[in-house]
Amino acid sequence: MERKYILVINPGSTSTKVAIFNGEEKVFTKNIVHPNKDIEHYNNIIHQYDYRLNVILEWLKEVNITPDLLRAVVGRGGMLRPMPAGTYLVTDAMEKDLKDAIGGEHASNLGGLLARGIAEEEGIKAYIVDPVAVDEINDIARISGMPEIQRKSQLHALNIKAVSHRYAAEHNIDLKSINLIVAHLGGGISVAPIEKGRIIDVNNANEMGPFSPERTGGLPVGDLAKMCYSGKYTINEMKMKLKGKGGLVAYLGTNDAKEVEERIKDGDEKARLIYMAMAYGVSKEIGAMSTALYGKVDAIILTGGLAHSKLLTDKIQSMTRFIAPVVLYPGEDELEALNQGVLRVLKGLEIEKIYENEVDIYD
Ligand SMILES: Nc1ncnc2c1ncn2[C@@H]1O[C@H](COP(=O)(O)OP(=O)(O)OP(=O)(O)O)[C@@H](O)[C@H]1O
Ligand SMILES: CCCC(=O)O
16 A cells, blocks of 8 residues: 555644645645533643544544555644744654643644654654744844843744745745745734745744734733732733733634624724724734835735735735735645645655754753
């Protein structure tokens, strides 16, 4: 039996997206939704490993793909140590860091672990590609203003890299000869200046920049410090307010931009103000990142689920097109991007990276 398929796994907080590729062709795919009742009792992401492994194996049976037909398995990774972009083999050192949630809890930590779990049984390779820990930013961008705190690179690197390559290919131009600003507008928001293919700065989708459907982004620090010490909230409650229950959720009780747009259509002025404030924040971040490129910007790319929203993208375009033309690549195809990363390695176009050779294990 020929081993020809690549199994792709993208674990999100409430779903696991899976696909089987034969070369470039997506043969099967499914968004396996995890109802809250199935996952709410797990105290941390890593404890969901067996549950998610079983649903993936069940799905493989459904589509009649036995693991002995797999050539490689790739998962979306992971809040690892700061690392260069690329396709990485899942090694013991990486597995340990994913299990220890070395960079924090994130559903994508399961990506590399699930990939390895399935691959090991078959004696084939497991990979991750362009994880959220990709760090290519300039040292000057790390300085926060408080020596105890460094600005970190945590971002939607997989989609940001994929749309940058897509823009270059569609314009028949070498990515290494242009500068872009990519704004990934999803549940979290990453705005990154890309200089000749390298991500030289980013807001950090978890902690800074504009507010997003579920996150506060950067906040006035004095008021935040007061709230933390008010005695009204536990540390976990504060963390949830910042990430998960911030942004649109906090103001409007939903993370669903489509629902917000319906309310705006029905004349809800508060919903309009908050929604436009999100667009305003994204536009200001794009403006800030244009200075990181000394104003030399070939295009601004808006991508992610929110880039489907005309209301939002019209506002952002009207505020930022003085910088560069704005291009819309709504949605994301992270499954495709993961498959492409593995294909580049299997075709010998790129060398697989080894985590422990690329990161500082002892920092
Ligand atoms: N057609 C649409 N019009 C308006 N908003 C949309 C549309 N489609 C999706 N969205 C909104 O996009 C947001 C989710 O984006 P996306 O699916 O990229 O996020 P995610 O994958 O959950 O998180 P992340 O991108 O941070 O990993 C939601 O607020 C959703 O309502
Ligand atoms: C940390 C960047 C990725 C995400 O927001 O999920």
